[in-house]
Amino acid sequence: MLLKKANQLLQQNMLKEAEFHYKTLLKSNPENGEALFGLGKIALRLERFDAAVYLLQKACERMPHMLEPLHALADAFNGVNSPKDALTVLEYAKSLANNNPEPHYYLAQHYLTHGNLNKAHTTFAHALSMGIYPVTAYILFELVQLGRFDKEHNYISNLHHLLMQTDNLRLKMVCYYALAKSYDKLEDIEQAFTYFVLANKLQRKLSNFNTQELEPFYSEIIKHNTNAFMQKRDKSFTTNITPVFIIGMPRSGSTLVEQMLASHSQFSSLGESTSISNDAVAFIEQKTGVTYPQCLAHLTPDLIKKAREMYITTLKTASPISPFIINKLPSNYLSLGLIYVLFPNAKFINLSRDFNATAFSIFTNYFAENEPYFCSLPEFKLYHKLYEKLMSHWHSFKEMPIYDVNYEALINNPKGQLTALLNFLGCQYEDGCLAFHKRTSAVTTLSKHAIRKPVNNSALTKWERYRAPLLKLLDEN
Template identity: 40%
Template sequence: MAFSSFYFYHENKQLNTMLLLDRATELLLENRLREAEFMFKQVLKQNPKNGKALFGLGRICMRLEQYDNAIYYLKRACEHLPKMLDPLYALADAFIAVGSPVDAKTVLEYALSVARHNAQIHYHLGQFYLDHGFIDNAYQVFQKGLECPSSGVSIFIIFELMQLAPTNEIPALMEKLTEFEGKYEHPKFQIIAYHAFATAHQALGEYKEAFEFYDKANKLQLEQCEFKTADMVPFFNRLLETCNSDFFDKPIDKVKSTFTPVFIVGLPRTGSTLLEQILTQHSQVGSIGESIIISDKIVPYLEMRTERDFPECIYETTTSMLDYCRSVYVDEVKKNRVQEEAVINKLPANFQNIGLIYKIFPNARFIHLTRDFRANAWSVYSNHFAENEPYFCSLTEFQLYADIEQQVMEHFSSHLNKSIFHVSYETLIDDPERTIQKLLNFIYLKYEPECMDFYKSRSKVSTLSKTQVRQPIHSRSLTRWQAFETYIEKELGQLTPKKN
């Protein structure tokens, strides 16, 4: 009888733990973080070594950007879930977030050592190597990943190899890719496969076949988009109406920030990553990357306080609201451990936030990057963007988006001419040293020759330009689009070359 009661007690306790974990995981998926945290901690009260609860708390800390706490929980989770890779991936991400790529590398390489036949860990480690400029290491790891049992991630590995492998290895990779045809029904796998085939044909100089696959990839991705670029026109019209002469004539708060906020804005694929990499080699320039802090936190706060949508809400800001917005942005800079005199945010889409940024930081400097339209359009069209947004996967949609961006920038330039520096990608490529000298002067800094050694840096780059910026400046990207000129003209019609 005593044994039966003991068994029933522990069986009931175990069931209760499972129920708590399941419910906590559901809450986490619903982003109800505080409730999920409470339940995970209840589990740990019963068993301080429960790996799933520790992992859950680590994930919550990551979402709350409490990275030191995340590392604490994720380390313990890894100890008690030795056969699970996800806690190791999360721990590596946490180390990267606190600026410890060496520790992240150690974690990922350990994960590989315990799961050598897992293609996914090869992909994760390969991406880490790419992000930090270890191109040869990435190539080798991706090759080993293809030797693992096939899975969906194998298509992504082949896609990466198509961009890294020498030409003589391309046909074998194409043959390998055909083995996956029809195996994975989700559109994202097919889109990546199409892009991989397109990249391969382009590398082989087979431009007609390359365009056909780019066309297939982009048309399929366009089908996944839930809106059209034309749907954005009313928003941008409201933006220009809100940020009118009266808006800029209103007195602004005199603010003394401890750093100069620098925003690189414009269209995607105009060279923002290259420019960021060059500028951040300067001893007094740091970066928070493509931070979405303005649209993700500051705009929702203002909408809540003013009870008005963006952009109208920025017309109703008070001094206290702007002070709070300023503190939110400063906290973001601190979280990224950036202490330099000039702090870059290189999110191109911030061109729509220039009016708001000006109110928060009157001393902000804006670098507007432009590029030859056809070169720009082709660079977007021939690269795979994970986001299902129409202007990333349609030449005609991109043309409309480019027209909108040009109109918005002309509007803000008419009001903030002295705060906006316009520079073309072509000028940056043709005369980089002189261009950087002018840009540094624009952000109140003196030129340092080290800026031109940007390609030697091992700082993290996670954009589509991650491999290009590990090379000295070259002009190949200026004319790459010309091999597809006929196809571009067919899509867009006969256009007069222009700049946006």
């Protein structure tokens, strides 16, 4: 009963409550593998990867034939920059259930994440040959994303067959996205748009709030980030590491800029680290007893120092530790004032892209999160306005080092744009920045397929093929 309750709390993302129940279970039975697994999953969600490795290794020892803890352990090893250990775990999981497509899917995802597209394609294809399972929808989706099909040989019949076999809304949604992308590649624009609409509508049903409900939150951020608040920063603060934050709307080129900079000899990347919100902000909220952003009014020099130390601990997980360490979580734009107070030496790179092209990319990509602005164009339009309003506020602080990069300008003149950006950061341009596609480091964003190719302009005007129906959807209420 206690385990069931803990698992329910974890599913509801009530992490503290779930953690308490799992630890209670372990007090009575330190060998409880399910409780260790639960604590390991919590550590993963909080990006406490060292703790996750420890807990999940213990869980796997106590549940040696279960796949899910092994897959979680592989994620934890990737979190501590040990992809070889992750690969070993995934290969072991596959050996345990060689006729089950699920471990093959996770292994293929590992290959895909690290840029080995040929192995990823072969492994996904092998998993598909094993029959219809819940994971089959995701296998087909990734095969479609890899794009190795044509009018004669494709996955459309597989997807239609799977749609007839399942009543699961999420699996249907994934199939709709895959069908839409299939028809898009095959130049059947009408069919593609039809399935993109179906996919978005289905995902919107899984969303439980409206973007308009965020307006008071954004207003409070602006209210509490004043000139007086910015003066709380310690102008004498120095450190050997310059934190670099890439911010902006999703699908605006943040992965491309990150990979270009990470190819420079003086840069490393944390990827999309949530350490600011999950650690620093959560710590300040806990200590002040007030939620963000109202808690900013209660910041003391001691709290600033301790919150800063928490993020420095995150910076030290970068491999290697370099003079410049990137965090490319786009939504960090919500916390720019706090970040600037914690790190007066931080640099901010704000990505922008043609609005219609951004909206099209949001509309045509599957985000696992069910936020309304990722599956409804009118909702995204409002979300984009909130972002622009907040960015205008940050730009009003002239001392805040924000550098605006336009995606289209970067694509059309990558060397010139990178040279100017690096000059802002205090570095010299290196030719390796344009060889980013040769890197084998992990890329887990939606751009993990495209980022393995050199700079190209294929995405610049793709939205225009859908201009009329796209603009009509954007104007809907």
